[in-house]
Amino acid sequence: MKQLVVYSSQGGNTKKLAETAFSRLSGDKDISPVTDAPDPSGFDVVVIGFWYQGGQPDPASQEYLKKCNNVGKLFIFASHGAATESDYVKMGMNKARELAGTANIVGTFSCQGEVPENILEAAANKDPQPPWLKDADAAKGHPDANDLYNLSDALEKAGLVDSPKPTDEKRMFS
Numbered sequence: 001m002k003q004l005v006v007y008s009s010q011g012g013n014t015k016k017l018a019e020t021a022f023s024r025l026s027g028d029k030d031i032s033p034v035t036d037a038p039d040p041s042g043f044d045v046v047v048i049g050f051w052y053q054g055g056q057p058d059p060a061s062q063e064y065l066k067k068c069n070n071v072g073k074l075f076i077f078a079s080h081g082a083a084t085e086s087d088y089v090k091m092g093m094n095k096a097r098e099l100a101g102t103a104n105i106v107g108t109f110s111c112q113g114e115v116p117e118n119i120l121e122a123a124a125n126k127d128p129q130p131p132w133l134k135d136a137d138a139a140k141g142h143p144d145a146n147d148l149y150n151l152s153d154a155l156e157k158a159g160l161v162d163s164p165k166p167t168d169e170k171r172m173f174s
């Protein structure tokens with residue numbers, strides 16, 4: 001079974017999640033930034049991670065998601081400044097699902113990711129301010145060990161990770 005982890009990451013948050021996902025997969029696996037990623041059609045499992053820009057998957061990830069229509073097992077994850085349980089985040093994830101069209105989506109995961117200070121300042125000066133800005137303080141320090149644990153759990157629920165989880169996994173990721 002060929003597995004591919006693809007990610008887009010400007011500041012490293014989504015890359016951190018991607019590396020955790022990669023470390024949890026066993027067998028034939030590869031990891032690649034979206035800009036260099038191979039065509040998904042050659043893989044049985046594709047795990048793709050994007051960051052939110054304008055409330056949606058970043059543009060490079062949108063393009064890649066469109067190519068994932070025939071993927072047999074697709075797992076989508078993301079990081080964002082907005083609060084994880086917000087409708088705003090759900091809409092962005094729905095957009096990703098839509099782009100993947102007929103792919104078999106076996107699971108999703110997202111968490112907050114710290115937003116760089118200069119981006120926060122620029123967002124604060126906008127009128128109107130972007131809806132995610134009010135949640136961005138709480139994104140500081142994320143993704144953290146708990147987020148990585150939850151990602152790992154979501155991969156397991158999706159059936160992509162079959163090895164039993166060590167009881168001290170939270171420590172493993174810290």
Ligand SMILES: Cc1cc2nc3c(=O)[nH]c(=O)nc-3n(C[C@H](O)[C@H](O)[C@H](O)COP(=O)(O)O)c2cc1C
Nearest residue numbers: 009010011012013014051052054055079081082113
């Ligand atoms: C230019 C820019 C635009 C952003 N737009 C959004 C947005 O629309 N919604 C959101 O929730 N977060 C937004 N963010 C926050 C990022 O999605 C978040 O910090 C994410 O974890 C960045 O991931 P990365 O470090 O992998 O690039 C934005 C960040 C940047 C730099």
